[in-house]
Amino acid sequence: MTTWLPARCLLLCLATIVSASVQAAETPAQPALPAANSTGVPPAEPVLIPPPPETVPLPSTLLPPHMLSAAPAPLPPPADGSASLSETEIVPPGTALADAIDDPVLAPPKLWCGRIEAGVTGAEGNTQLFQTRFGAKAARETPNDKLKFDLFVARAENFGELTENKAILEVNNDWNLDASRWAWFVNQMTEYDEFRNFDVRLSLHTGLTFHALKGRRGFLDLRGGVGTSREVGSPQNEFLPETKLGFDTEFKVAPRQKLTGSTDAFIDVSDPSDMRVNSRAGYALLLDADRNLNLELGILNRYDSSPNGAKPNDLDYNLLFFWEF
Secondary structure (H helix, E strand, O other), X not given: OOOHHHHHHHHHHHHHHHHHHHHHHHOOXXXXXXXXXXXXXXXXXXXXXXXXXXXXXXXXXXXXXXXXXXXXXOOOOOOOOOOOOXXXXXXXXXXXXHHXXXXXXXXXXXXXXXXXXXXXXXXXXXXXXXXXXEEEEEEEEOOOEEEEEEEEEEEEEEOOEEEEEEEEEEEEEEEEOOOOOEEEXXXXXXXXXXXXXXXXXXXXXXXXXXXXXXXXXXXXXXXXXXXXXXXXXXXXXXXXXXXXXXXXXXXXXXXXXXXXXXXXXXXXXXXXXXXEEEEEEEEEEEEEOOOOEEEEEEEEEEEEOOOOOXXXXXXXXXXXXXXXX
């Protein structure tokens, strides 16, 4: 008995150690506590931020019909009832910023614009000559109408003797007819020429204007109407019925160059062979863009089939400077 007691105790200790090892292997390991800092307080455990949830695309059946099409939705019409512009008309693809600013569709035009022109020619010695040219133009344009003023004054002296003294004032107003290319115009012209057989010629006409061409580079307007004219101080001092046919055009041939032209024919209704024709043409060159200073070569021709003793043609040509505003 005494001999087996120590052996029995040894076997019991071994069984206890083996059982504790098996339980330790089956139990999961616990994370180690963070070490305490100098203050004795363990640092806070890091906070794990979960990843954002994945976005699930909406099925096409839940989207509105206008979002399913590739083309953008049209812009709503303006409140005033005028025609609206599509997105491609507002900024066309490939349009440069400078072109977009200069485009009359993209940038609203100025309410008033115009020019003042002047030129002087002189000579001294065997020939004494002094000529002056003065002119002014102004236009006021709105979506409904366009009002224009045109003044031309010329005076010349040769050896101190007056050889030319005339002035022409023209006022024209076009009222647009809805959104079409047609417009109704009223035109009034006053002509003074000291060397013609009348003191003052007055004319008044009305009719229709057709905007044949209109774009960023220029325009072409055709017009036709009826009216009357009177030459005050002439042998035939009475109102005469007549028709008016003509056109106005202006085109920018280069960034600094522009061509202008106009012609008006006044035909006597009672005698179609009796007519007057006024024609103008000009070439303008921009010299200083910052100051809007230009140089123009211009021609003005006035034809009268019944000059009453005077020459039928009066041709004026000039080279002058003008300032635009």
